[in-house]
């Protein structure tokens with residue numbers, strides 16, 4: 001067992017035994033070596049099931065939405081990228097600060113399970129693109145820290161027990177590529193762009209996994225569930241799907257924390273982050289550079305009106 | 315005994331080219347980065363090696379389908395039916411799990427006193443050609459669900475993987491016609507080879523007695539525990555070859571006219587069981603997750619005498635939180651019944 005896992009279990013046991021929290025969300029080892037899915041526990045003896053390794057890719061913050069109307073205090077573990085989801089939920093008034101206990105973990109970078117060739121044979125796998133492009137490997141907010149993690153609200157180098165491993169694996173080594181896909185699509189002609197997105201949107205099943213995992217998709221009633229208004233319905237036609245995709249991206253504009261979960265969970269491999277990043281790039285150009293979910297007290301570019309805001313379209 | 319007929323794998327396109335003279339042929343293909351069954355055209359990127367990420371149910375039960383057109387001006391209303399039928403089609407290279415999935419869909423849409431024409435007419439027009447599996451995928455567990463990966467006797471014709479060739483035998487009148495055409499075109503020859511044994515499965519589960527066990531577990535705390543990580547998305551149901559729920563919606567062109575459509579729906583969605591008036595009998599994740607697994611492993615077997623999970627492994631491969639039906643079967647099997 002690795003040191004982070006050990007510290008995780010010890011802290012979870014303590015928090016649940018003392019009654020400080022009613023439930024705790026972490027990760028556990030899954031059915032195969034390349035799977036480390038979420039786990040929700042309520043009893044100290046269940047702490048033994050917790051586990052952390054380079055497959056604990058799930059951002060757990062969205063699961064807090066299930067408890068937003070309850071009174072129970074919930075603890076959860078966050079990697080750097082995940083932690084921005086906490087800021088998202090707090091700024092959006094979805095959870096109360098005193099009802100969540102955030103435990104920061106250091107991150108060695110998450111591996112890409114798509115590269116698995118033999119489900120029986122553990123091997124070293126390449127990092128996920130989002131980890132190569134990562135600028136916030138350390139939690140931006142935390143109440144407790146394990147594994148030598150350090151809080152940092154600014155872009156920083158990986159810290160803590162796994163710092164050297166993270167550096168060796170290339171965490172953050174391709175930060176400059178963050179907008180590469182956006183640039184490549186922008187370079188296409190209008191017809192090429194149309195063909196590209198049409199082929200992607202045709203695939204969409206409208207399963208809403210992208211929406212349901214997202215900490216920024218936190219509306220009490222989603223527009224895609226209110227059939228009555230006649231804006232959109234469940235039919236998965238290319239036009240409806242495109243409408244869904246663009247609406248989803250615009251609804252998280254200025255609030256998307258770039259955790260990349262929407263794209264990871266999409267069963268149809270739709271490049272959802274390209275759309276999110278396009279919106280982020282435009283917001284950066286129009287309102288100045290900012291990173292959503294990194295500063296609890298910061299003002300959100302689209303949540304604030306200034307007299308000198310650009311408004312070319314009006 | 316008659317000798318097995320076969321065609322070399324290198325002749326696959328010739329076989330398909332011949333078949334498309336008479337029917338639309340759905341083949342496992344790679345389309346915009348995702349493998350699924352799609353009508354064969356010259357140049358199609360055919361994927362015979364592993365089963366598709368998306369189930370072939372789309373060929374019989376499309377995700378969105380028009381059911382009728384309507385118009386209403388004051389008290390004058392009118393509607394125009396939509397013909398649900400398709401021309402002759404072949405599902406080529408279907409794996410045993412998906413053949414079994416179609417048997418489940420048949421039960422739902424064609425038996426118990428009602429025939430759904432939208433499904434029925436397509437099913438009628440379809441010839442099913444199964445293909446034996448010798449190397450199960452990472453997430454496959456059909457053998458644990460009582461399905462034989464090597465062959466399925468409900469298809470119209472069965473293909474066998476002979477290494478460098480595909481063996482084929484007819485199992486029905488439709489299948490015989492097809493094999494005859496292939497013979498006439500000189501594409502088949504006799505072979506002494508046979509399909510090798512199916513390799514060992516990575517995933518296995520003991521599903522013996524699961525239906526009876528679940529009959530004792532409606533109020534079991536397991537559902538609460540299992541459901542906590544579920545996102546209530548549609549991934550598992552939409553990829554599943556046996557999930558068959560649909561919703562009826564409408565697309566209005568303007569105030570007066572439009573079209574009614576049926577489109578996939580799933581018990582995992584929060585608004586699935588929502589009633590007029592606002593009551594939801596499945597208000598939380600617990601009830602929805604319980605419904606999904608109870609339906610597959612208990613209610614469906616009770617009603618139709620077969621499990622509604624064929625072990626294709628698609629939900630396991632793509633569930634964002636790894637809520638795996640094999641784990642559910644295992645945990646339910648180990649749990650103390652709640653009486």
Ligand code: SF4
Pocket residue numbers: 203204205206207208209210211262265266267268269270272
């Ligand atoms: S996860 Fe992918 S397939 Fe599902 S609704 Fe989102 S974009 Fe569509």
Ligand code: SF4
Pocket residue numbers: 210213214215216217252255256257258259260261262263276
């Ligand atoms: S839109 Fe995608 S990347 Fe952005 S916060 Fe939501 S899940 Fe994360």
Ligand code: SF4
Pocket residue numbers: 209543544545546547548549550551582632633634635636637
């Ligand atoms: S079991 Fe997995 S795929 Fe199915 S609804 Fe839950 S999260 Fe989505």
Ligand code: SF4
Pocket residue numbers: 550553554555556557610622623624625626627628629630639
């Ligand atoms: S429940 Fe999962 S494994 Fe079973 S048939 Fe459906 S998709 Fe396949």
